[in-house]
């Protein structure tokens with residue numbers, strides 16, 4: 237297993253190209269299963285979660301053809317309704333997203349319960365309820381979900397999500413575009429990745445209104461046509477490099493990052509003493525003065541994203557004063573706390589909150605990555621820690637960050653990836 241060795245203390249400066257969004261890419265690959273017409277995706281990030289989804293799609297007979305860099309054409313004309321096996325599905329959470337498209341296209345689906353980051357129980361009951369609202373019969377047995385559409389296929393319906401779940405909204409959307417008549421999705425997730433999925437589905441021939449708001453309307457069934465879609469930039473990757481600039485007292489231009497996707501994060505960074513402003517090419521993030529402790533609570537979009545909570549904790553661990561960080565989305569998303577503490581961070585975990593008392597300096601130590609964002613939080617801390625930080629199990633990182641070490645090294649970081 238590869239590990240990263242970081243020698244901290246360097247101020248970062250330069251530009252970072254922000255890749256396409258992981259959380260847009262994964263549902264879009266699942267969506268290709270809906271149609272017998274090819275879908276070309278551009279700005280696809282080169283990360284292992286995307287590979288996993290492509291392997292999964294390939295298992296259903298989707299032909300995956302690589303085009304120019306970051307571009308892939310997915311042709312599901314000859315797709316078959318196989319069974320998604322645990323071995324592939326456990327590698328990523330988003331593998332559950334094939335359920336809606338398979339059910340919609342073939343009338344039935346059997347998919348293993350998904351894996352992904354171990355940050356909580358992560359049930360998929362809301363996905364299943366959404367499918368039931370469209371007339372499907374759903375059962376969970378032996379770690380597999382089986383869903384069957386009624387005779388004549390799925391029918392439009394009213395889906396009320398008790399939580400604005402991103403995945404459940406995406407499952408609902410993908411199933412609804414195959415259903416006869418109108419589907420209304422209420423309390424839908426408003427994440428930009430949901431709107432991006434809807435934009436691609438519309439390009440593929442679906443009729444969708446309101447994606448990106450709490451109420452989405454779908455008129456089905458879609459007549460599919462070939463489509464090309466360019467993914468939105470990864471706002472979580474951008475937020476991560478924003479913290480890299482902030483924590484090292486550096487200056488990074490995040491090429492392609494969009495302020496409108498990062499409004500709350502930018503406000504919070506400003507409060508913490510970091511300046512963020514749009515440029516012609518993206519966003520500039522820089523810090524010249526002291527870091528100020530700033531409280532944060534994770535919320536569904538447009539609130540502060542849970543996927544940036546760990547990175548922000550690394551930042552607050554070297555700020556002046558004490559910050560309270562509250563996690564409201566996942567019940568077990570503090571796996572990075574004991575690892576950050578190894579580097580000398582002063583953290584007190586109480587239930588769903590962590591009190592972070594800023595320390596003057598962190599000190600390098602061997603630490604273990606436990607999930608995607610925990611990994612990157614340790615790397616960010618390592619960038620300012622005195623001496624050497626060794627982050628083990630970096631395969632977690634490869635799930636969601638394209639070329640992270642190389643991007644940081646280009647901006648002046650001292651990082652080495654050592655094969656294990």
Ligand SMILES: CC(=O)N[C@H]1[C@@H](OP(=O)(O)OP(=O)(O)OC[C@H]2O[C@@H](n3ccc(=O)[nH]c3=O)[C@H](O)[C@@H]2O)O[C@H](CO)[C@@H](O)[C@@H]1O
Nearest residue numbers: 259330358359360361362363399401402403404543565566
């Ligand atoms: C591939 C992808 O896009 N992953 C993102 C997606 O995950 P994911 O789609 O899994 O996250 P959800 O928005 O569904 O989860 C939010 C909350 O709802 C709960 N829940 C969800 C579904 C369900 O059927 N029942 C239920 O109780 C979850 O356990 C969690 O507590 O959104 C999360 C929240 O922004 C992000 O952290 C993940 O990076």
Ligand SMILES: C=C(OP(=O)(O)O)C(=O)O
Nearest residue numbers: 329330352353543608609
């Ligand atoms: C939790 C995450 O991913 P996933 O939902 O794919 O496990 C994440 O991207 O931080």
